[in-house]
Amino acid sequence: VERIKAMPKGSWSNALVTDGYDEPVKLAATVTVRDAGVEVDFTGTDPMSRWGINCPIIYSKAYACYALKCVVAPDIPNNAASLAFFTVSSPVNILNAVRPAPVALRHIFGHMVPDLVLGAIAKAMPGKILAEGAGALWNIHISVRPVSGGSGRRAEVLMFNSGGMGARPGLDGLSATAFPSGVHTMPIEATEHTGPIVIWRKELRPDSGGDGEFRGGLGQVIEIEAIEGHEFDFSAMFDRVNHPAHGRNGGGPGVAGVVRLDDGTQMRPKGWQHVPAGRRLILQLPGGGGYGDPSKRSTEARANDRSKEYISENGK
Known part of the structure; x- marks a missing residue:
């Protein structure tokens, strides 16, 4: 909590364009830092795909929280208490895929989520990311x-x-x-x-x-x-x-x-x-x-x- 309180407060957004399957796919995130915690929202990300590159929210959330932990508290173990201060939300899109969307290659965009989130944080903490x-x-x-x-x-x-x-x-x-x-x-x-x-x-x-x-x-x-x-x-x-x-x-x-x-x-x-x-x-x-x-x-x-x-x- 003390480390979050020491961070700049506000909201910062970032977008990352990826290759996609047959056309480029835009991933978008807004990171909001408050004294009570850090929020990540994937509004603005492209819709789900008919190909298996969709990512369930639980996978996207895991990599978003990983990025936040790298910045806020890399030395503190991951557990329910340390992760409770991070909130991840999203409308239905390629980073919040719902049934019956195919998700076999979810890692492709899931692995891009840290760069996406860190790009937003870099605007709040220049010289650190x-x-x-x-x-x-x-x-x-x-x-x-x-x-x-x-x-x-x-x-x-x-x-x-x-x-x-x-x-x-x-x-x-x-x-x-x-x-x-x-x-x-x-x-x-x-x-x-x-x-x-x-x-x-x-x-x-x-x-x-x-x-x-x-x-x-x-x-x-x-x-x-x-x-x-x-x-x-x-x-x-x-x-x-x-x-x-x-x-x-x-x-x-x-x-x-x-x-x-x-x-x-x-x-x-x-x-x-x-x-x-x-x-x-x-x-x-x-x-x-x-x-x-x-x-x-x-x-x-x-x-x-x-x-x-x-x-x-x-x-x-």
Whole structure:
């Protein structure tokens, strides 16, 4: 309660445009701070979708409260008492989906809620809030099988992959780090063991972090192929392909994600798609936004970026 009383009082709003499924989706939030508590309202968010990207309010509420706890009291355990001062409300929309709306991919927008809420709080507490990050995990479901007339294993493989976090006041963003979910995938050796696939590359993506006094975290590049005589379908569950993470306090945006084959064929960021035998799927995960004026980044920090190949020779 004392920490809430120390916060600025008033209401601040923020909007975040995401890729959506077949068209962009706007998420909106208003954060109101009073002595008695903090309220988040999702009025202004786009309506429910016919696709499974809708988010139940309990999921949206959990991630909204997580964002508030990060600001107000990150050191206090989550329990009924510490969460009682946070109220989350919304009319029926894509962040408050009701039956029978499909919600299988609820994590895509649920994971965007902290950036949405923190963006509103940043207007009340400038200089305190990190930049936007990749947000939603880049989950991929791979269904691999022998080519027609062939023989071999069939398998279903699920991978959880992370882009870059936004830069923080005073610190660069963390690379290939799942924020806000905190989810980690298993090692590539274990992933390859679950099905007849080869992961040719899993490496940081140079130049993907937004420029700034503090650099955004890097995304990663993942290159996947079925073994000889096999092909696969995959279910894409990705965002930040058309709408990259914004920087904060003058920082530059992170670089958007890319989904393509090794021959240059562009793939969709969502939905089931086919990768023929002999072709490789390349995922280039988005980077986090930068923080602060890029001209204030130290010479030492830029030299370190180059020495570690976080930025290329042509990068900033």
